[in-house]
Amino acid sequence: MKQVLSFLIVMVLVINTMAQDSTALAHPESVISDGKFLYVTNIGNALDPTAKDGDGYISKLSLDGKVIARSFATTTLNAPKGTAIIKGILYVADIDRIVGFDLATGKQTAEINLAPGTGSSFVNDLTAKDDLTLFASCTDVGKVAEVNLKTGQVKVIAEVKGANGIKYDKATDRLYTCSFDFQNMQGGELGVISWKKQQPSYAKLGDVHGAFDGLALLDDHTLVVSDWGAMDHPAGFVEKFDLKTNKATKLDWPVISGPADFYLNASDKKIFIPALVEGKLVIQQL
DSSP states (O other): OHHHHHHHHHHHHHHTTSOOSOSSOSSEEEEEEOSSOEEEEEOOSSOOTTOOOSOBEEEEEOTTSOEEESOOOSSOBSSEEEEEEETTEEEEEEBTEEEEEETTTOOEEEEEEOHHHHOOSOEEEEEEEETTEEEEEETTTTEEEEEETTTOOEEEEEEOTTEEEEEEETTTTEEEEEEOOTTOTTOEEEEEEEEETTEEEEEEEEEEEEOEEEEEEEETTEEEEEEOOOSSSOOBEEEEEETTTTEEEEOOOOOBSSBOBOEEETTTTEEEEEETTTTEEEEEEO
16 A cells, blocks of 8 residues: 555646646546447546545546536445446446446446455456456455456455456457556556466466556457556557567557556547546547
8 A cells, every 4th residue: 555655646746747638537547438428437636546535426428528427427436447338337446346337327236345355445447257247456455356246246366466457358268457566667567367277377478568557459469558657757658469479569649648547449449548647538549
């Protein structure tokens, strides 16, 4: 937790030097879409991803990034981060729990506490395995957990220091990960969790390092990952990682200040990136 607090202090110093570009978004952390709208989680005006302060919310946007509703959910959130959508329900990681909301009404439908099973107060990203199962990354304790949405059972499946972005590939039954090391901005790595005889095991991918946050699959051999680059100045970028060659290619885009958990529309090759520090949504064509 000391590493997280140090991280927050640096973040506050950076933010104080930059103006917010949007009154609707407040430290946006994650973006997802149901094909009709975009849903953006906001940590809130206070940048404290572990504080139960009740100032977090989810914004509903059009597919071109225009705000439809500043706050979509009907119940209180604290510091919502990663998201997943399953059968019309938007699941959101909120500090030490996962909360579900009906996309049609914004009403809460579920709540699962991950603290007893993981010890985490920084549940970060989510990805769906199937209609009844989510995977969740727990950044502060360096764990990846499997969550049964029907029973509420939480099971740690891997230890991944600084576990951040995660993406499950149903076709190969592989769970891709990226990590963020609060003590070393170049200490994060890409990895994959695979199952042999129903036993999960973690392996590092390539020799690529950074301060990784968001993660997605562009196709069957290409990961897309966001990297903060630095903490003391805007230096964020996005890169592709080829799973066949283990080579990374940085995309030639303008610098992004705090590129967090983005949404990738693989068919349109369009990416929606929450610039957490700047308080805005960046839309780019791959």
